[in-house]
Amino acid sequence: MLTLDNITLRLGGHLILDRASASLPPKARVGLVGRNGAGKSTLLKLIAGDHEADEGSIGAPSGIRIGYIAQEAPGGTGSPFDTVLAADTERTQLQAEAEHAKDPHRIGEIHERLNAIDAYGAPARASRILAGLGFPEEAQHKPLNTFSGGWRMRVALAALLFSEPDLLLLDEPSNHLDLESAVWLESFLKTYRRSLIIVSHERDLLNNVADHVLHIERGETTLYAGNYDAFERQRLERRAQTEAMRAKQEARRNKLQAYVDRWRYKAHTARQAQARLKALARMDPMLAEAEDPSMVFDFPSPKELRPPLVVIENASAGYAADNPVLSRLDLRIDPDDRIALVGRNGNGKTTLARLLAGQLTPMAGTLKASGKLRVGYFGQHQIEELVAGETPLQHMDRLLPGAKPGAVRAQLGRFGFSGDKANVAVCQLSGGERARLSLALITRDAPHILILDEPTNHLDVDAREALIQALTDYQGAVVVVSHDRHLLGLIADRLVLVAGGTARAFDGSLDDYRDLVLGSGQGRAENGRKSPRGGGKTERSAAARDRTKALRKTAVQAEAELKRLWQLRAEIDKKLAAPSANGGASMTELMKTRAEIDGQVNTAEQLWLEASEAAERAGS
Known part of the structure; x- marks a missing residue:
C-alpha cells in the first residue's frame, strides 16, 4: 500500500535517513520504532508531505487520504x-x-x-x-x-480519528492522555479498518495494535512481521547473528594483518602480502552494538526504616481552603509498597502525589511520616525547571553542597552521565537525557519513597525497560502515575483509584481496571475497599445487578426505537413503490427522509448491541 524507495534525508547538516526502504502491505497496522532521535517523526512527516526527501521516493495509491495530526492545537x-x-x-x-x-x-x-x-x-x-x-x-x-x-x-x-483517513499517521498519540484514555485509544485502533502507522514507546499498545514493526536504526529501515514482542525476538536473533559474523570477520582480519606484518618486506612473499593488504582494505568492518548511556538507571537504595513510612487519616488536600480537590483520604505506605495511582486526568492524582511528597499540607485530617523519611518526587513538569545553560555536574553540585567531587560524579554516573557527558549543557541534552538527569537529582540522597508522576514521557521503549529494571531493584517504596500499562503491570502490586473527590484502594488487577474503563469489567472489580467482614462480594454483586439493570433498560429502549424506525422505513418504502399514494410528498423528500432513517437505524442498532453485550458481561 505504501512503498519507501531509497529515502535519504539530511536536516541541519545531519544525515537522518540513509537509503531507507520498505514496502508496507495493504491495511497494515505498523508500529514505527527506534531510539529517540532515530528519525521516526521525520519519516512520518515525509509520508504526510510536510518534508521532502533529498533522494528517493514514496509510492502510494492515487487518491489516498493521509491523516496526520496538526502540530498546533485547535x-x-x-x-x-x-x-x-x-x-x-x-x-x-x-x-x-x-x-x-x-x-x-x-x-x-x-x-x-x-x-x-x-x-x-x-x-x-x-x-x-x-x-x-x-x-x-x-x-x-x-x-x-x-x-x-x-x-x-x-x-x-x-x-x-473521526475523519478515518486511508492511512492514519500517529506520532506518540498517548503523550497527552491519561491511562483511561490510552486504554480506550488502544481499543479503537485495534479495530481500525484502514492502514495506520504509529510512533509509540508504549509496549502494550504496540503489542496489541501493530501487526508489523518498522525499525529505524542508523538511518536505515527494516520491516518485521508481527507485534513488538515478535520484533524483539527477531531483532535479538539478528543481533546474535551479526555479532557472530563480526567476531568471525575480526578473527580473519587479525589473521590477515598478522601475515602482512610478518611477510610484507620479504622479497619472496611480498606479492602475497600485498594481496592480503588489498583484501583487508575491501573488508568493511561490521559495527558492534554500541553502548547506549540512555539505558543507565540505578536508584540508590535507602537505609531501612520501620513501617509505616506514611499514614494519612481522613485528610483533605487541595489549593483553595474552601474547595479541596480530595477529601476523606485514608492511605498507608510501607517500605515494600509498589502503588499505582489511577483515574482520569483532573481527578486529583497529582494533588495526592504532591501531598505524599510534602509539597502540600493537609487542609484537614492528619498525615504522619517518619522523622527520618526522605522522599524523591518526579513531577510532570520537572524537566522544564532544569537550568538550560548549566551542566548536569553543576546541577548536582548545587544540590549536594559539601560533597566530595567523586560522590557527585558517582551519583551522575548511576544515570549515564559519566566523563564528558557530565559537562554538557542541559540545552544540548535530549528529552530522555533530561528525564534521566531529573531522576538522578531527586534520588541524590537515597530516598525511602519514590513518587513518579509520568516518568516515561520522554523515554523510548528500551529506556523504559531499563527504568522498570531499576525500579524492580530499588529497595524503597514506589508510588507511580503513568499511562504506560506495561510499566504499571510490572511495577505496581496495589492500585489506588483517584475519583469522586477521594482516593480508595481498587479491588482488582490492572486488567480488571482496563475492563472497567472499557465498560466490560463491572462484575469483576470495584471502586472501593473490601468489606472487613466479608461483605465485599455481596456489595459488588448488588452493584453489578444495579449496573446490569440500567444496561438492560438501555437495551430495551434501543430495541423499541429500532422497531419504530423499521416501521417508519417500511411505510416510506411503500410510498416509494407506489408514487400515487405518497400524499403529495416528492420522491426527493422521501429519499432524503429514508436516508436519514437509515442513519438513525445504524445508530440505534449499535447502541442496542453495545448495551446488550455489556449487560450480558456484567451479569455473568
Missing part, C-alpha cells in the same frame, strides 16, 4: 464536538450541496453517498470518540479556548 470559540464533526470534510461538503441542489438525480446521489459514509450517525460517533478521550457530554460543547493545550491536542486527535 483553538477559538468553536466546541470540541463541532471541531470533530468538521473533520469529515466530505460529509460537510455533501450536506452543504444538498441544501442548494435542485436536480433530483443529484440529490439522490448525495443522499446515497451520505448514507454510505454513515453521515447521519456521525454526531453519535463524534461524541463517542470524544468521550473515549476523556470529554464528558458537557465538556464536548464548551469553547475550545477554555481548555488547556493538552486537552485541545486531544480534540485534534479525536478529529483525526
